Amino acid sequence: MNEQLTENIKALIESLYQQGVRHVVVSPGSRTTPVALLLAEFVTHQVADMHLHIAVDERSAGFLGLGIAKTKNEPVVLLATSGTATVNYAPAMAEASSSHVPLIALTTDRPEELQAIGAPQTLHQTNLYGDQTKADVTISVQSTTPDTFAYIVYKTQHLVHLATTAPAGPIQINLPLRKPLMPDLGQAWPEVTPIVFAATNASVQLDDEWLQGPVIFLAGPQEGANYSEQLSQVAQRHHIPVIADVLSQTRPGLTAIVGIDALISAGTIADLPMPKLVVRFGGTPVSAKVLAWLKEHQIQVVQVGTAFSGRDHTRYTDVVVETEAPIFLNAFDQLDFKNNAEFSQAWQDTQKDVARVIANVTDFNDLQVVQAMTQLPADTNLFIANSMPIRDYDNYWQAQNAVHVWANRGANGIDGTISSAVGMALDHENNWLAIGDLAFYHDMNGLMLAKQEKINLTILVTNNDGGGIFSFLPQAAADEYFELLFGTGQGLSIAKVAELYNAKYTLATSQQALVELVKAPSQGLHLIEVQTQRQTNYETHQTVLKELGALHGND
Amino acid sequence: MNEQLTENIKALIESLYQQGVRHVVVSPGSRTTPVALLLAEFVTHQVADMHLHIAVDERSAGFLGLGIAKTKNEPVVLLATSGTATVNYAPAMAEASSSHVPLIALTTDRPEELQAIGAPQTLHQTNLYGDQTKADVTISVQSTTPDTFAYIVYKTQHLVHLATTAPAGPIQINLPLRKPLMPDLGQAWPEVTPIVFAATNASVQLDDEWLQGPVIFLAGPQEGANYSEQLSQVAQRHHIPVIADVLSQTRPGLTAIVGIDALISAGTIADLPMPKLVVRFGGTPVSAKVLAWLKEHQIQVVQVGTAFSGRDHTRYTDVVVETEAPIFLNAFDQLDFKNNAEFSQAWQDTQKDVARVIANVTDFNDLQVVQAMTQLPADTNLFIANSMPIRDYDNYWQAQNAVHVWANRGANGIDGTISSAVGMALDHENNWLAIGDLAFYHDMNGLMLAKQEKINLTILVTNNDGGGIFSFLPQAAADEYFELLFGTGQGLSIAKVAELYNAKYTLATSQQALVELVKAPSQGLHLIEVQTQRQTNYETHQTVLKELGALHGND
Structure with a gap:
């Protein structure tokens, strides 16, 4: 019935695989049907080392893919149905562009004859992510041109390679599809030859003329x-x-x-x-x-x-x-x-x-949390959220053991953090996410992925009920509007969020208690909350800097 | 200190106001500082009929703005900080484009000299939403050109007018800003003259030649x-x-x-x-x-x-x-x-x-829910989510009273539905949202806005734990992969979500109980859950169609 469509989409899937794609994040939808079903057939019956992840919220799906691609250093594919579903990938694509991560969005689309003519769920999806993608292409997998199969095999492999070539970056492959959308399940899989992009053996010669001092x-x-x-x-x-x-x-x-x-x-x-x-x-x-x-x-x-x-x-x-x-x-x-x-x-x-002035901090706030986290065991994966955590860890986190550290440090958004951490945690034993309450709220939907993927992920929420970073900025002077525009406390109950996702919940009320938690292996989804105060935290940071300066007579 | 910046941003804000902007949705951030603070000053000290809404999740912020703009039929402004924050508006902008809603994204940006040179949180934001916007412009509010003030006054008013001119649609105004970002609060507000876009008195002449029959x-x-x-x-x-x-x-x-x-x-x-x-x-x-x-x-x-x-x-x-x-x-x-x-x-x-066959349905599932909802009181605002609800209501909802009905029926996404409904509910007494569990999950962050805006909103979640619509599509035949790819049950506890947001929760287990709830005025945030079965629901729909056909001898 749909032999040609089936053959061509299989060519696409095998080409992705040939160039190293091992993880595909699928969001449910109708227009994706032939790709999703053939992917399912591929992972179930053809290969053992390719994985499908299902994510209903495409924004979280995008960041899940980003987290996998970033931490495994390999290309990851996203698949979404036509319309705003595909647009929800935009934040993760933008971050992938800024931080050089090979993320490949397969955006299924309505066919040409339904474009800009009032058909529902139909956007102009060509070059949907604009300057955020390294390249984009629209492939007519239902084309009757004899060259189509060979084109798909070459173009797809070329694009995956392009995504992974330094500086790596995101790619969009747009797939307009006409009904009927059901592929022929069980049809033989075609042979797809891998294209070899041979590595060049580069070396550089340095002389030491420019080494004139320390x-x-x-x-x-x-x-x-x-x-x-x-x-x-x-x-x-x-x-x-x-x-x-x-x-x-x-x-x-x-x-x-x-x-x-x-x-x-x-x-x-x-x-x-x-x-x-x-x-x-x-x-x-x-x-x-x-x-x-x-x-x-x-x-x-x-x-x-x-x-x-x-x-x-x-x-x-x-x-x-x-x-x-x-x-x-x-x-x-x-x-x-x-x-x-x-x-x-x-x-x-x-x-x-640095160690000494941090050790002087006696109130249990953001800096003591960072201090406790220096005890993370070796081979822990740690994801750090943007805004205050990444700055605090950069400054004061003297890790005692070899910990792999990740963040979305390109566009530096607070979005998608939990989903990215879930991507990091796949196939890894001990996984932590350090995050503030606003970034936590922003991507709570990512907790669903944590639950579904059955990973170990301990999320340490430093909860100061709002945007703590603004206390450090000139905005703090605008008293009349500060809390409305910058403080923005959400009054979120982390304990209730844990309830919702059947996660373990612990409120850590002392550094010592937190240290014990940090040393223990992470098991399942665990939310640890530390409640801190924005003003106290600001003051402690100032004190630390003052003491650090005083040690060198710079007070 | 920052006199010129202050003057120019005031020109921008007053120009928005002059062309009818009365609602601005602000997401916290640093780069937005001068615009956000001066907006706060404007609504606090200058005018009584302009409103600021704060939304931490910019995706929800976008849909909140969309909901306000759509239901009030007026231009609404969004304000976000540079980076992926602005990208999170993309889904709402795409929907606004498809369903012709005047949504105006003010995207603050890093200045020219920080572009594409490794500065953090800096994307290429010019024409960020591509083909989804009717127009986009970058305005240098810190320009020293003498014409800048007049340019801002004209260009801003022109763009708001363009957004609202049929077919209405979204606009991006990109604002690169250099530090220092703090405006001079308390500086006098300049005079901004409204530009009048005069209405033309159009009429058409119809003859009745083409009226040759019914x-x-x-x-x-x-x-x-x-x-x-x-x-x-x-x-x-x-x-x-x-x-x-x-x-x-x-x-x-x-x-x-x-x-x-x-x-x-x-x-x-x-x-x-x-x-x-x-x-x-x-x-x-x-x-x-x-x-x-x-x-x-x-x-x-x-x-x-x-x-x-x-x-x-x-x-x-x-x-x-x-x-x-x-x-x-x-x-x-x-x-x-x-x-x-x-x-x-x-x-x-x-x-x-139609009424008779629906009345025959005895099991309490999606169709009996729709039947109960026909009793909504007059002057209710009803938002209907995409996928199954909008189809069921279109077919079987014979409203007994004058209800205003809304949906995101352009790109037809399931994203942003709760936030859009919150936008609809502002300043209105009785408000309902009819939604399935997947769309509900997709925009749970919108519940935070419902809580913060202190609106009345009753959310009726028809929970069949997954994508009910796929049971109606050819995909249902792909048994082996159906539940994985299309069913996608999330196992979400609506009761626990209600707990999280301090919402009232009711599980409705009979049509009669639901009818009572439907007739009562909505108060605060109230989640009503009806648990239904996907397969039963499919079969009931088939039965209804069969009976409808039989009434006319078409069985």
């Missing part, structure tokens, strides 16, 4: 394959301190410097020996101050990475080495260069100071 | 100003049956025909006298079958409306009268034309048949 590595958020181990080893061999962004995967480490933003804010940095050169790896650092500091002191900056394009908004990079970090690190490792011991030691010593 | 009005979903009263009166004077789409606002009425889709499905229509001419008003009907029926029987179609563009996906309109419905109806009313009484009576008689 060097620091600035390890920004890592994208793509993990090179943190290599970076840490090279740094250690050459006595190079690593300004270790919380998302760089280089914490803990013998050379890792935590809290650069606080060190700059507190003035501590003025007492430290200046580097002559800073080598930047990865994405834009969480710290807003560190790039400005480089610029202010005219420290030479070498930027490493193929994803460089648009990576220095202070416009202070002197040298760009357009290669992948591992290749650069191999070359650097050949150089006969070591920082002198005093330089490295001085930077290293800051870590005791 | 006429039916097909009243589709109403857009813009309400003309249902006039339509009903003209129809009554000329003995014209009105195929009354559930969204046409013409139910109940002496001439209103309910259930055209069922009448066609059941075969009843074959016994009815054929019209010679059908005059179409409003948007695409909810009934998928009625346009196809017109085409099949080659009944002449006259389409009325300025929003015609792309309104007949069967391509069977013969005459297009590009004027507003009231003008056409005035002209039609002058014609010396009446249907003969038998014709009208035959159509009218179908209503007793």
Whole structure:
């Protein structure tokens, strides 16, 4: 009945698989029917290592896919029905664009003859995500042109490859479909030959002319394959301190410097020996101050990475080495260069100071929470929400064990955080999400995915009933309108949310209690709430900075 | 300090107000600061009839604005901070585009020098919603060009006017903003002169040459100003049956025909006298079958409306009268034309048949729920969710009283329904939302808005734990994968959701109990759950159609 449609969609599915797609997030709908059913047949009867995830809310679906793609460093496919369903992917696609994640939206569509003519559930879906996608294509899987099969096989594989090529990014494949939509289940699967995109054996030569003094590595958020181990080893061999962004995967480490933003804010940095050169790896650092500091002191900056394009908004990079970090690190490792011991030691010593001032905090608020979380066991996956948590963890979280850390740190939204964390948690034992109450509320629908995927995920909600970050900004001065526009407490009961999703709930009322929870393995869905005060939290942060500054006579 | 910025944003705000904006939905963020604070000052100290609504989840914020704009028929403004926050408006903007609602997104942005250069929270926001907006503009409110103030005054007023001009639709105003963002609160408000877009006094002349036989009005979903009263009166004077789409606002009425889709499905229509001419008003009907029926029987179609563009996906309109419905109806009313009484009576008689077969339904499922809802008191606002509810109400809801009925019937998504209903409920006494469990889950965050806005809203959740509509589609045949891909039960506890939002909860277990609830005025947020079975519901629908057909010997 629908032999050609079936054959062509199978070509599409096998092509996705051939280029490494192993996870597809499907949102229910009617127009998706042939793709969804054949995907189900594929995972049930053809291959053992491809997985379907079902997510009713397409916004959460998008962020679930983002979380999987980001943490597994592989292309992930989303599938939604025509209309606003597909539009709900837009936030995750935008984040994928900013943070270079290979997310592929299969948007099923109404056919050409139903476009812009009053047919229901029909939007103009061509290039739906505009500048947020690396590429978009509309494929007529019901075309009768003889070349269609070969076109689908080539184009699909090419697009998946494009999505994963650095800088990785999102792709839209739009599929207009006419009724009847039912595929022929049980029809033989065609042979689809993989296209090999051969890797080139790149290397770079570095000379040491530009190494005229002390060097620091600035390890920004890592994208793509993990090179943190290599970076840490090279740094250690050459006595190079690593300004270790919380998302760089280089914490803990013998050379890792935590809290650069606080060190700059507190003035501590003025007492430290200046580097002559800073080598930047990865994405834009969480710290807003560190790039400005480089610029202010005219420290030479070498930027490493193929994803460089648009990576220095202070416009202070002197040298760009357009290669992948591992290749650069191999070359650097050949150089006969070591920082002198005093330089490295001085930077290293800051870590005791940071630890000491944090240890002085006695009220159980955001900073003591971060302190407790340094005890997370090795091999924990930790997702950190935007707004206050990512800043606090970047500054004050001196991990005791090797924890993998993730965030949506491209467009920096508070949306989709829980769903992204669910994506991170698949197939992993110990998983945590650190989040504030507003970001938690924003993506509560993601809790449904946590429940359905039967993962272990402990969500630590630091609940100050509103937007805590605004107490730190000039907006705090606008008393008359502050609570209305910025405070925005939602009065959300985390305990009742736990009830709704059959999650375990714990209210942690002391640091000690929290530490015990942090050390225990995560089991099922567990919501831990810590209730804090916005004003107290602001004051504690100020005190910490003051004490940090005083240690160096900068009070 | 920030005098110019303050002056220009005040020009923007006053211009919005001058063109009729009375509701602004603000989502908290930092980049929005000058606009949000000056809006707060404006509503607090300048005018008494402008309202700010705060919504943390921008997707829900967008649909809240859509609900207000749609039901009040006035332009509504959304305000969000840069990054994915603005992208979360995309689903509501797409629906506004499809259903012609004047929704205006103010998207604050990072300035030019931070674009595409690695600055955080910075997307390419120019023309963010692509083809979904009627127009978009980027306004540099910090420009030092002397013409800026006058430009903002003209451009803003022009854009609001454009948004409201039929066919109405969404607009994006993008506002790049540099730090410092704090406006000068208390600075004098400038004089902003309203631009008058004068109405033209249009009229049309109709002759009666084309009135060669019986006429039916097909009243589709109403857009813009309400003309249902006039339509009903003209129809009554000329003995014209009105195929009354559930969204046409013409139910109940002496001439209103309910259930055209069922009448066609059941075969009843074959016994009815054929019209010679059908005059179409409003948007695409909810009934998928009625346009196809017109085409099949080659009944002449006259389409009325300025929003015609792309309104007949069967391509069977013969005459297009590009004027507003009231003008056409005035002209039609002058014609010396009446249907003969038998014709009208035959159509009218179908209503007793529909009522009788529905009354025969004994199991308490979706159709008995619809039956109970016919008792809603006069002047109730009723929002109907997509998927099954809108179809059931279109077919079987013979309202006993004048109820205003709304839905997101453009792109027909299940997203944003609760938020849209909250928008509908503002300043209105009695408000209901009829919704299935999946659409309910999709926009649970909208319940927060219901709680915060302190409205009366009774939400009737017909809970069959999954996608009931798919049991009616060919997909039902794919047994092996059906529940995974289409059934998709979420196991949601409506009672616990009510707990979470401090809502009243009632489980209605009989039609009689539900009728009592329906007759009572809605108070606060109230969730009423009816638990139904997907398979039983499917079978009941089939039985009803069979009985309807049998009444006319079409079994």
